Amino acid sequence: MSELLDKRKFYIDGQWVDPKAADDLEVIDPSTEEPVAVISLGGQADTDAAVAAAKAAFPGWSATSKEERLAHVEKILEVYQARGKDMAWAITHEMGAPADMSAGDQVMAGVGHTKNFIRAFRDFEFVRPLGDHAPTTMIAWEPIGVVGLITPWNWPMNQVTLKVIPALLAGNTMVLKPSEIAPLSSMVFAEILDEAGLPPGVFNLVNGDGAGVGTQLSVHPDVEMISFTGSTRAGVAITKAAADSLKKVALELGGKGANVIFSDADDKAVIRGARHCFYNSGQSCNAPTRMLVQREIYDRAVETAKEVAEKTPVASGHDSGQHIGPVVSKKQWDQIQGLIEAGIKEGARLVAGGPGLPEGVNRGYFVRPTVFADVSNDMTIAQQEIFGPVLSIIPFEDEDEAVRIANDTAYGLTNYVQTQDGERRNRMARKLRAGMVEMNGESRGPGAFFGGIGRSGRAREGGVWGIEEFMDSKAISGWDRDA
Known part of the structure; x- marks a missing residue:
């Protein structure tokens, strides 16, 4: 437990760094009602530093080849599987999932999604012909830029991998704000990406609450997209906050199946x-x-x-x-x-x-x-x-x-x-x-998307749809098919 006790640092530009200002929050084990760790809630300066790191890393990462991105994600999967016990411990102690369920379904959800994204990405065409009727018109899929990822506490790695992995494969850089109630698993995930050798600035993590870091990412002029999973009420607030900057907003919200x-x-x-x-x-x-x-x-x-x-x-x-x-x-x-x-x-x-x-x-x-x-x-x-x-x-x-x-x-x-x-x-x-x-x-089936309509939001997460969610499409005419 001692290694997870002090988790005040953020992961920014490839380093674990102290918050700009102290704002401690205890992580409570819901099985015992006892604190198991202390994190920091980030402020504007922390958010700005993370976004700046992601923005600086974007030109290099977006220019990497498909093969290079795939190799990085395959390495992430390898390290993730090796850290399964640490991840399960974190999930059980932060949100209460029983030990066997944490080690099985909670941790393995991340494995399954990552494998499905790898499968979908192998066949992904970044530049595709429109059709036989228009032989010199092409549709290109391109990364959006810096994306803000806001994830919930109920299925931590399910949601983190449904966002981080396709955002990486698409060529984006990112800032993750996990739930402040259940942040420990995401901090283990940041350690995994660091060990896997992801270039500095491509992935950044800042802990915080919705009113703080969540809103700061939603209104930030250098963040091109917000992908949020959580309550419908919070999804509405994020959409309104993001409107002035006209960023893309993808929402996966509540349900009443x-x-x-x-x-x-x-x-x-x-x-x-x-x-x-x-x-x-x-x-x-x-x-x-x-x-x-x-x-x-x-x-x-x-x-x-x-x-x-x-x-x-x-x-x-x-x-x-x-x-x-x-x-x-x-x-x-x-x-x-x-x-x-x-x-x-x-x-x-x-x-x-x-x-x-x-x-x-x-x-x-x-x-x-x-x-x-x-x-x-x-x-x-x-x-x-x-x-x-x-x-x-x-x-x-x-x-x-x-x-x-x-x-x-x-x-x-x-x-x-x-x-x-x-x-x-x-x-x-x-x-x-x-x-x-x-x-x-x-x-x-594996690779089918997850997503809804109405007050459940309209995000499409998983498989090829999940990769395209983190990309912009571009129509091009006059393409030389012989070049």
């Missing part, structure tokens, strides 16, 4: 959906938190979801095993408790869990896996993103009603469909308004 379960769904559909809702203590923007169940199987589904909730163990993130850990902070815990209380007050039927700490627990930000039945879609718990292990079950009669309820939301990230009827699956996939639709428990 509908999981539509028809009466002919497979036997494990409800179990799968409830477990997915509770996974990562419900702290995933793509969690299927609204379970829409066809009336014929509704009562049985409610009973099954209740059993899943009651059999879902809650324990310290430090422990091994298949349990869920705490939520990230006292603020988050309080918000979730308020929404559970709102569900009860508005007349939803509480069938599992509920307010307060789990039995036998007196410290740590733990939430009881909670199931509400007989929810109507106008209730607060059906409309607001809870970001905790809280499932709302809503009955429907037929396909048309299911579509109407599912689409009755300001969000549009991921929806889910469970049915054995292939034609109905295909119809539902096209009718549901969302950036992603996953059906019958099948994950999207």
